[in-house]
Amino acid sequence: MAMGKAMEERSGGRLKVEFYWAEALLKRDDTVRGVDAGLAEMALYVLGSLGGYHQINRVIDLPGSGLPGQPLGTDIYWKLYNKYPEFQKEYGNTFPLIMRKMPGEHMHTTDRFRLVKVPADMAGLKTYANPQMAPQLSTVGAAVINVGVPEWYNSLKTGLQQGMLIHWNALFGMKLMELFKYHTVIGQGGVGMQTMGVIMNRDALAELPADLQKIVLDTGKEYQNIGNESDLKVQQMGIDQAGQMGQQIYEATPAEQQQWFDLLKPIHEQWIVDSEKAGYANARAVYDDMMAMIKAGK
Template sequence: MHETRRAALAGLIVASFACASAAAQEIKLTLADQNSPTGWGPSHALQPWVKQVEEATKGRVKIEVYPSQTLIKGVDRWKGIRGGIADIGWCVQGYWPEQTPLSDVMSLPFLPISSAEKGSEALWKLYEKFPSMKKEYSEIEPLLLYTSSPNLLVSKRPVKTLDEFKGLKWRVLGGPPTEMAKALGAVPTLIPMPDVYQSLDKGVVDGAAAPWEAVQAFRLYEVARNYTMAPFYVAYFSLCANKQKFQSLPQDVRSAIMSVSGLAGAKFWGRNFFDTAEQGVIERAKAGNYELNRYQVPPDELTRWTKIAGEPIWNEWVKKMEGKGHANAREVLNTALDLLKN
């Protein structure tokens, strides 16, 4: 009798140790990034977020980052995460415009986006509010969505009024930004961001649309001194996980990861990846003795630009989305405007 009890007790002890061991077992996740680990965004957002995840999970989760497209090329990231090549990936949603068409509302020109933190907050709240937007990400598990800060006009000559856009050779993205440039009277030019430095230096373009993070990363302050500050447009990004991998994690681990992701994570990434980069540019320019002429477009002039090159493109976007079966496109746009204004 006593031996039976001792055997049962020993069994319980072994089982409890096994459970404790399993609970404490380290979970390793891979993360595919396309940026240099020394860049502003990875240094100020990605790497701190990885530490936040480790702290939130009490050390149970360790994330191994593969930077500079070493694991998955940027244009293949969505497919690679969906297929399980990496557990988590940093995605530029602009690579796949047909994948998340309603989310593209955030990239329309002249939305009242004051900062990347505010834009990121609005994007995540749109995602939470509209099932049709959630459906756009159904193939993967979005941990957070965030936007860039507004693209500035980085130019060799000052641009302060509508008339000064006329004939300006302006590097912008395709789609609505190109239509925006045309409406303002500029000549849109499609050039990859890594080529912008030389294009400005050689006079191939007169100006380029870029957020402060890109100005810092590509040292554009060395070849252009004028910065027209207006919410021309933003890009948006996702940090997404393989759906099957994420769902296989223990519930408490998933909850811990989302405690530093979701809305809080979106705002953190927007602020630290993009908003803080302006100060980085100021410090670098000062250290190199480069002149920075920052010009904040006055409200009256900004309203004029928005009426000409913003609102007509918004309405065209709604018409296009409705034509593709997205009956709530107008509601999505109006909700985005309300979130950004409040």
């Protein structure tokens, strides 16, 4: 909402941004199709959250890739987007006005379990996690149990879930911190970082005068950076809160971090296979390029 208001103010009222909440304009599953068709000119979008879209773009979301934190992870995504035409083509008649990495996902457990330093420590754990990780987590004896966000608190309190592989911001924002006892920080980027932003209809932008196009694009870029900065502040607030509550915060060593990354590596290979089947012959080259950027960013 703040970004839309900023566009209106900077355009002297020539731009008007009308907001629709709670799927009033488009159902969640119709987000990409609706913006592509111009039924909405902009929409919030979590990359890859709707099946069948943005296969090659989702290389940036592969868990266990070792992304070097949120700002650099965002930069790597945009380098790939600008380098490979396939990334842009997947967006069809839309484009990412904002697309940024979310905070890293780390291991948090309640007093119903124990401190988890490495994947082997997860044996018997019932945890929330990105569903993409579920098959690999099961190989170390962990069960992924995901419930709706409104049910998180009770699920943790009753022991249905004993842990969460998630970012600090969720624990702080959803007031879940009091339910936890142990936290394992797995590098700057955690075991994974989802990507979200705002997609916009290309025609809607092209129809605007050049000066208004510039306002839209510049404001989007600015609010992408503001979002990253805000997330980092909230993340630190969550870490500080856990410390104030006397909870144990463990920093995984580089060798321990690598155990997490190794566990999730088969997901990378499966993404390459799936992408090649989808017609992206250069999928492995794109992946290798991303991994080289990640290594250079550390």
